[in-house]
Amino acid sequence: MQPLLPKIPLGDAIEWLVDWLRINVAPLFDAIRWVLGGVSDILTNIIQFFPPLVLIALLGLLIWLISTRRQAILAVLGLLLIYDLNLWRPFTNTFVLIIVAVLLSLIIAIPAGIWMTRSRWAEGTIKPILDFMQTMPAMIYLIPAVFFFGIGMVPGIIATIIFAIPPPVRLTYLGITQVEKEFKEMALAFGASGRQVLTKIELPLSLPSLMAGVNQCIMLAMSMVVIAGMIGAPGLGTNVYRALGRIDIASGVEAGLAVVIFAMILDSASRALGSREQSMAVRLVSRWQRRRRERAAKSVELPVAAEENS
Amino acid sequence: MSIKIEVKDLIKIYGSEPRKALSLLRQGYSREEILEMTGQMVGLGGISFEVSEGEIFVLIGLSGSGKSTALRCINGLIRLTSGSVVVDGHHIEDMSDKELRRFRGENMAMVFQHFAVLPNRTVLDNVAFGLEIKSIPLEERYRRATEALRMVKLETWRDRYPDELSGGMKQRVGLARALVMNTSILLMDEPFSALDALIRTDMEDELLNLQQEIRKTIIFVTHDLDEALHLGDRIAVMRDGRIEQIGTAEEILSNPANEYVSKFLRKVDVSKVLTAGDVARRPEEILRLTEGPRSAKLKMDTVGVDYLFVTDRSQKLKGIVTMDDILQLIAQGSRSITDAIKEVNTIDKMATLQDVYPLLANVRGVVAVLDEKGRFLGMLTRADVISRLAERGSNATATA
Numbered sequence: 001m002q003p004l005l006p007k008i009p010l011g012d013a014i015e016w017l018v019d020w021l022r023i024n025v026a027p028l029f030d031a032i033r034w035v036l037g038g039v040s041d042i043l044t045n046i047i048q049f050f051p052p053l054v055l056i057a058l059l060g061l062l063i064w065l066i067s068t069r070r071q072a073i074l075a076v077l078g079l080l081l082i083y084d085l086n087l088w089r090p091f092t093n094t095f096v097l098i099i100v101a102v103l104l105s106l107i108i109a110i111p112a113g114i115w116m117t118r119s120r121w122a123e124g125t126i127k128p129i130l131d132f133m134q135t136m137p138a139m140i141y142l143i144p145a146v147f148f149f150g151i152g153m154v155p156g157i158i159a160t161i162i163f164a165i166p167p168p169v170r171l172t173y174l175g176i177t178q179v180e181k182e183f184k185e186m187a188l189a190f191g192a193s194g195r196q197v198l199t200k201i202e203l204p205l206s207l208p209s210l211m212a213g214v215n216q217c218i219m220l221a222m223s224m225v226v227i228a229g230m231i232g233a234p235g236l237g238t239n240v241y242r243a244l245g246r247i248d249i250a251s252g253v254e255a256g257l258a259v260v261i262f263a264m265i266l267d268s269a270s271r272a273l274g275s276r277e278q279s280m281a282v283r284l285v286s287r288w289q290r291r292r293r294e295r296a297a298k299s300v301e302l303p304v305a306a307e308e309n310s
Numbered sequence: 311m312s313i314k315i316e317v318k319d320l321i322k323i324y325g326s327e328p329r330k331a332l333s334l335l336r337q338g339y340s341r342e343e344i345l346e347m348t349g350q351m352v353g354l355g356g357i358s359f360e361v362s363e364g365e366i367f368v369l370i371g372l373s374g375s376g377k378s379t380a381l382r383c384i385n386g387l388i389r390l391t392s393g394s395v396v397v398d399g400h401h402i403e404d405m406s407d408k409e410l411r412r413f414r415g416e417n418m419a420m421v422f423q424h425f426a427v428l429p430n431r432t433v434l435d436n437v438a439f440g441l442e443i444k445s446i447p448l449e450e451r452y453r454r455a456t457e458a459l460r461m462v463k464l465e466t467w468r469d470r471y472p473d474e475l476s477g478g479m480k481q482r483v484g485l486a487r488a489l490v491m492n493t494s495i496l497l498m499d500e501p502f503s504a505l506d507a508l509i510r511t512d513m514e515d516e517l518l519n520l521q522q523e524i525r526k527t528i529i530f531v532t533h534d535l536d537e538a539l540h541l542g543d544r545i546a547v548m549r550d551g552r553i554e555q556i557g558t559a560e561e562i563l564s565n566p567a568n569e570y571v572s573k574f575l576r577k578v579d580v581s582k583v584l585t586a587g588d589v590a591r592r593p594e595e596i597l598r599l600t601e602g603p604r605s606a607k608l609k610m611d612t613v614g615v616d617y618l619f620v621t622d623r624s625q626k627l628k629g630i631v632t633m634d635d636i637l638q639l640i641a642q643g644s645r646s647i648t649d650a651i652k653e654v655n656t657i658d659k660m661a662t663l664q665d666v667y668p669l670l671a672n673v674r675g676v677v678a679v680l681d682e683k684g685r686f687l688g689m690l691t692r693a694d695v696i697s698r699l700a701e702r703g704s705n706a707t708a709t710a
């Protein structure tokens with residue numbers, strides 16, 4: 001049957017655009033692929049260089065440092081389970097994918113969020129892009145990633161970044177815009193430069209919001225793991241995806257469980273980073289700061305005491 | 311005293327197109343008309359004043375009258391549209407952003423209405439903030455900050471975080487943070503407005519005490535008339551981006567420039583502001599210690615009173631004599647009035663009328679006002695005080 005209206009050749013147009021980009025912007029895509037691929041290979045090699053048990057111990061220690069002992073023990077148990085299930089290799093791949101994707105997301109997202117607070121134009125441009133990105137189903141991101149970067153780790157990272165980047169941008173922007181005007185004005189009144197206002201007022205005061213952004217970014221990246229597996233990014237996602245294809249319940253559940261364990265570890269660790277009380281690192285730093293201050297203050301006490309006596 | 315800050319024809323127009331608004335303003339259009347015609351807000355419509363070194367200069371006005379704008383044009387946080395601001399001979403309006411930042415950091419410190427004490431820093435690190443901005447070494451920073459904290463009596467709190475502090479204490483931190491900069495100028499934007507009335511008065515007193523020591527040039531913004539009269543060496547009353555009157559508390563109280571100012575003043579509790587010296591009245595006749603009873607009677611008869619104040623050669627008050635006693639002396643044939651002199655309540659000229667009330671409860675309802683050397687300045691009767699209060703503070707006294 002003849003349709004009522006002729007079909008607009010939208011798909012054709014986009015295909016044409018993608019082709020055009022692929023041909024003309026090819027060097028850029030190649031460079032990105034080369035860099036990301038290189039970095040993730042190196043990281044993977046480093047991580048796989050450690051015997052699993054050593055790495056588990058190191059990760060446990062790290063979590064203990066930034067969080068509580070309880071969380072560290074739980075994390076070690078979870079990682080041991082992953083090791084025991086024979087999923088260590090895919091785990092390390094997923095680990096690298098998450099690290100690279102999250103770090104890159106944050107490197108882009110935080111400056112972008114800051115930029116939005118500085119420029120009307122940036123605010124007006126980035127906001128609708130974020131809205132658009134967040135309304136798209138996650139699968140859609142695979143299309144450009146695959147077209148431009150083929151299959152494997154790199155398109156997996158790219159798709160993950162695109163998916164995970166909106167929350168940290170938004171939360172950076174939100175955190176900074178919620179800093180009270182009087183604080184910024186105070187800093188300026190005491191002679192601060194724009195950069196000092198950012199580093200001494202805006203970023204410290206929006207830290208909870210920033211860390212919430214980091215947490216969300218990590219969690220979204222985790223939720224992309226399985227989808228990234230569909231385009232050949234090595235890791236736990238591939239195992240899940242493969243098990244789905246074969247209706248292999250046993251290995252599907254095992255790989256899925258590993259994903260969940262990893263997600264929980266990342267979640268609690270990134271939360272701990274954000275909260276002041278919990279984190280051992282914060283406690284260490286503040287103790288060190290207090291020492292420094294006490295030492296500095298000691299040099300104050302003497303002349304003042306003399307003054308009071310006289 | 312030398313002029314520290316000179317503000318001349320200062321105009322600030324908020325908005326993207328100040329040019330048109332400026333020319334309308336110069337043609338004499340009002341703030342509302344300009345807002346309607348151009349959409350530009352006239353923050354300041356041309357104000358001029360000078361502040362002397364070591365003076366507390368108060369800007370007072372209702373909310374929206376432009377006080378904060380004026381203050382921020384002085385330290386350049388807000389760039390003025392037209393006019394000039396000269397601080398220590400330097401034109402603020404000619405400075406580049408960078409020069410301004412330096413100049414501000416070295417010459418002017420500011421205290422804020424909502425304290426602007428950073429919640430993520432200890433008290434000490436809050437006070438040291440400005441020094442940190444200037445990259446002063448840590449040790450010196452803390453040394454100076456600790457000293458500043460001592461000035462505001464908060465040194466034992468220096469390692470605490472602001473959420474443990476009361477409002478008054480937070481503002482002391484704000485004050486210490488400003489003092490530590492060692493600037494000669496202090497800009498205070500409604501620093502005590504967010505505090506309870508009781509604490510506010512304490513803080514005002516403390517500021518005055520501190521000022522005895524530090525002798526800074528202070529511009530103090532407030533919307534509270536009592537506060538203005540209490541603190542200000544001179545006061546500028548602002549309205550809709552203009553200054554209605556500048557003068558000392560006494561000048562403004564006794565001689566309001568226009569209807570607006572006198573209306574504004576009606577809100578004050580005059581009894582807290584006027585001093586006995588302000589209101590004291592010189593009696594038409596005073597009796598010298600050396601004069602006799604007959605001369606006393608003559609003076610009382612001519613003026614039509616039944617008592618006289620007695621002073622010695624150096625104007626020191628000896629007491630009071632009444633008609634009854636004088637008549638008795640004359641009947642006895644006495645030559646001296648000494649035996650008839652009675653004690654009278656006295657009060658220092660700096661005491662406020664509030665302090666005078668209780669003393670007026672004696673038989674005649676009269677008090678002698680003395681200067682700092684104990685010399686007789688004048689007298690106050692209950693009627694004097696009441697009529698003076700009724701003159702202006704009708705609202706305040708009605709509720710008092």
Ligand SMILES: Nc1ncnc2c1ncn2[C@@H]1O[C@H](COP(=O)(O)OP(=O)(O)O)[C@@H](O)[C@H]1O
Nearest residue numbers: 324351352353372373374375376377378379380
């Ligand atoms: N950034 C701004 N943009 C536009 N109008 C402003 C701005 N800041 C202040 N105003 C206006 O300027 C006038 C004076 O404000 P302000 O100086 O804050 O008054 P005050 O401190 O006496 O309450 C007010 O009517 C206010 O609405």
Ligand SMILES: [Mg+2]
Nearest residue numbers: 377378379500
């Ligand atoms: Mg204000």
